[in-house]
Amino acid sequence: GKSGYEHFMLKEIHEQPRALRQCLRGRVDELGGRIEFEELSRLSPERLHLVAAGTSYHAALYGASLFRVAGIPADAYHAHEYALSPPPGEALVVGVSQSGETADTLAATRAARGAGAETLAVTNTVGSTLARECDHVCYIRSGPEIGVAATKTFAGQQTTLALLAEWLAADTTDRETIAALRSLPSDVQAVLDNSRSEAVAESYLGSEAYFFIGRGLAYPVSLEGALKLKEISYEHAEGFPAGGLKHGPLALVTEQTPVLATVLGDGEAARKTVNNIKEVQARGAPVVVVTDGRSEADRYADHVLRIPDSEERTAAVLANVQLQLFAYHTAAALGRPIDKPRNLAKSVTVE
Numbered sequence: 001g002k003s004g005y006e007h008f009m010l011k012e013i014h015e016q017p018r019a020l021r022q023c024l025r026g027r028v029d030e031l032g033g034r035i036e037f038e039e040l041s042r043l044s045p046e047r048l049h050l051v052a053a054g055t056s057y058h059a060a061l062y063g064a065s066l067f068r069v070a071g072i073p074a075d076a077y078h079a080h081e082y083a084l085s086p087p088p089g090e091a092l093v094v095g096v097s098q099s100g101e102t103a104d105t106l107a108a109t110r111a112a113r114g115a116g117a118e119t120l121a122v123t124n125t126v127g128s129t130l131a132r133e134c135d136h137v138c139y140i141r142s143g144p145e146i147g148v149a150a151t152k153t154f155a156g157q158q159t160t161l162a163l164l165a166e167w168l169a170a171d172t173t174d175r176e177t178i179a180a181l182r183s184l185p186s187d188v189q190a191v192l193d194n195s196r197s198e199a200v201a202e203s204y205l206g207s208e209a210y211f212f213i214g215r216g217l218a219y220p221v222s223l224e225g226a227l228k229l230k231e232i233s234y235e236h237a238e239g240f241p242a243g244g245l246k247h248g249p250l251a252l253v254t255e256q257t258p259v260l261a262t263v264l265g266d267g268e269a270a271r272k273t274v275n276n277i278k279e280v281q282a283r284g285a286p287v288v289v290v291t292d293g294r295s296e297a298d299r300y301a302d303h304v305l306r307i308p309d310s311e312e313r314t315a316a317v318l319a320n321v322q323l324q325l326f327a328y329h330t331a332a333a334l335g336r337p338i339d340k341p342r343n344l345a346k347s348v349t350v351e
């Protein structure tokens with residue numbers, strides 16, 4: 001059942017600390033400063049192609065960035081496009097799928113196998129078709145997800161891919177990273193306990209459209225925030241790379257279009273995103289900033305959704321939790337059938 005929550009989605013959002021504890025269990029060796037994957041034999045791919053759809057594609061984009069940072073060439077592809085024209089060159093093809101039954105993702109990994117590639121499944125579902133068909137499999141261990149909107153499984157995919165990037169890149173992992181990973185469940189709990197997302201969501205009901213912007217690791221988070229909002233609230237929501245605004249989307253920005261900007265850390269990506277925030281504000285758009293407070297972003301925000309201070313890769317998990325709650329509360333205020341949005345199915349088994 002829903003354990004007292006009004007919707008499975010809200011229950012699953014609140015299950016994230018437990019799901020992430022489960023995901024991390026046995027995989028972070030604090031003393032040895034090492035990441036471990038019991039179920040995987042040693043892999044040393046020269047490059048990675050991550051294939052996925054929907055929310056899982058956003059996790060794949062996030063994962064690909066982390067692999068690249070770790071020194072392993074990696075790209076994320078929409079599974080439905082990859083299957084049609086697989087890029088040349090040898091790669092370990094990683095199918096990322098909650099259900100392990102998504103037709104698009106299966107088509108992509110099958111095409112890859114047909115071309116002689118090795119495949120790895122990153123999935124939530126033991127015994128799923130993807131798990132059975134790939135050469136290697138690792139589980140995100142999120143537990144069953146009932147809501148059509150993927151929530152805890154996105155966090156599980158992000159975390160599993162972050163662990164995989166560390167595991168593949170080096171024999172040892174530095175203390176800060178280990179600490180950030182280990183405190184992820186309690187940091188998510190802190191977001192859940194203190195989020196002001198309900199009041200913020202309610203203050204923007206009736207907006208013409210909602211735009212989500214971010215750079216670097218905040219970019220896939222922005223895409224995911226927009227997908228979640230459109231899927232369950234039926235409001236028009238789009239995610240853009242913050243740097244892309246001036247190349248077109250800025251024409252859509254008005255007083256009627258709140259901009260939700262995710263700003264992580266205080267590096268170059270954060271500084272440039274602050275400039276983009278100023279630009280949308282100059283056009284009269286209300287700005288909601290999701291941030292750890294390390295940059296100047298708060299100063300330009302109408303509302304701030306705060307996340308605990310963390311490393312950028314874990315902060316991206318925390319920021320997404322705020323956006324999940326924002327989407328949920330918007331949809332709840334509009335009285336939408338949150339767990340079963342119109343026209344959508346939990347598992348998409350036809351391409």
Ligand code: M6R
Nearest residue numbers: 054055056097098099102149150
């Ligand atoms: O089971 P999968 O992760 O392969 O599913 C992929 C997408 O269909 C799925 O993420 C979809 O976008 C969700 N409804 C998003 O909330």
